[in-house]
Amino acid sequence: MSSQLENAGGTVLAAVIGLGSMGFGMARSMKRAGLDVVGYDIAPAAVGRFVEEGGRGAATAADAARGADIIVSVVVNGAQTEGILFGPDGIAGVIKPGAVFVSSATMDPAVARDLSQRAEVLGFHYLDAPISGGAAKAASGELTIMASGSKAAFEGARPALDAMAAKIYELGDTAGTGAAFKMINQLLAGVHIAAACEAISFAAKQGLELGKVYEVITASAGSSWMFENRVPHVLAGDYTPRSAIEIFVKDLGIVQDMARSERYPVPLAAAALQMYLAAAGAGMGRDDDSSLARLYAQLSGATLPGTNSKKE
């Protein structure tokens, strides 16, 4: 099998489609691991940046995918992933037989299952492989990947997975399971950020010393990974986006759609989604997701570090 996946020179040829903060780091990690990497992005500047770093660029997604053993798609959602494969300029027709398409976008498991089935019909493999870890871990090749797909899809993707990830969960032999695990994680992450912001601004409203609140809570049963990670942005008054409000508008939207179609109630996720929508509606959609704390402060007259939300 692996001989099919190597080109004449024995080097694995990988295409990366989408060179944003995640895709750029993933492309560099694969290049560093010895893969021959071709990058494409709808923004020519992103391709230029990769070329400056010694990578190879392509003018279209099809040019990048043609002849590749592995195509890693690093776009935002299921609709973009479908567009890349099967849209007007879709690459499905140029992917070589037996190659593997590695999809890292967060999406409804049903969409992942559908895309995988259409891929297999056309003769290439599909690995459902959502990622977790942020831009810094993408750059260092230390992502967490929640993957599912056929044995052939895993085997074909292996050189790329090993280059990109510190931890690869192999969650089953059909696409969709990886996506489902990722959605469970996003439900919790989205609720925990909202809870962290609800709590820290409530502490501010009561005049508590916020640095002390951070110290006590992170050592107590009320802590969460997100409280520990996001509250420092609030304490610094720094809402530069590491991950934006709009990401959770999207991801909790998917959770809500999935839950509605399965007749499963998600009151916590639904309440959190309303807060992300309110923050986006108030103009903070592209700001850091910890901006929910600013929203709570604005609504209540609480004062947070570096903001001017108190009504005077």
Add this chain to the structure above:
Amino acid sequence: MSSQLENAGGTVLAAVIGLGSMGFGMARSMKRAGLDVVGYDIAPAAVGRFVEEGGRGAATAADAARGADIIVSVVVNGAQTEGILFGPDGIAGVIKPGAVFVSSATMDPAVARDLSQRAEVLGFHYLDAPISGGAAKAASGELTIMASGSKAAFEGARPALDAMAAKIYELGDTAGTGAAFKMINQLLAGVHIAAACEAISFAAKQGLELGKVYEVITASAGSSWMFENRVPHVLAGDYTPRSAIEIFVKDLGIVQDMARSERYPVPLAAAALQMYLAAAGAGMGRDDDSSLARLYAQLSGATLPGTNSKKE
């Protein structure tokens, strides 16, 4: 100062009022540390249990408190605490001048401030000292205490605090601040348990392997202290109460009352409270708080380990 707080023999005399799972362990920890401890509980059997262990028992709260240097109150809420001090059989009149009343119940900060002011008028000190850590840590003397109060209150309470806690946060010189920190913790803890249950039963509804979900999530950004601690109860199908649903009916109720009076919106805490109320209404009020997972499963037909919630 400390000479005032010791009896003729040089031993600190401490009273513990409320010998439930927390108070019993706290009384034993103080006894082990060399304090002379008198215990009282409205249930005579609880007093008997403490006496069997070599402790001293009292027939009334006033008998326990009379002459004590430190009175540790381990009851459920602010109303019970007020009753112990100022109710028909209240002990406020028998507490000796300069002694300290250590209040460990979770309550609205405004109630803690009020009780403290009334105590100071009568000539004894009040330490606002809510606890965290559960029965096992109460028994081993390793609780976390979130305390605030006057310098005199801290000094008087010190022998008891040192005996009961591994970590004592000194959060300010007025009662109410400790209570406020505890409420921030309870807001987060209550939301995180509800989110953990919403997520794990949603995973069950989708047919995911729950042990794997636990492994992946606890290593990911969606984790929380409560997810890590409570989901194993669900995986074991064991809803024996370590902490009951009714505790969060009470604590998120306090959060909601505080937030309403301060005109601060708490949509996450409010959504979580509705789920605890639903679980209590469905007959699970005295079961473990992870019973919210059973509620979600019953509502949706998901199958959890050891339960029979799937409609057939």
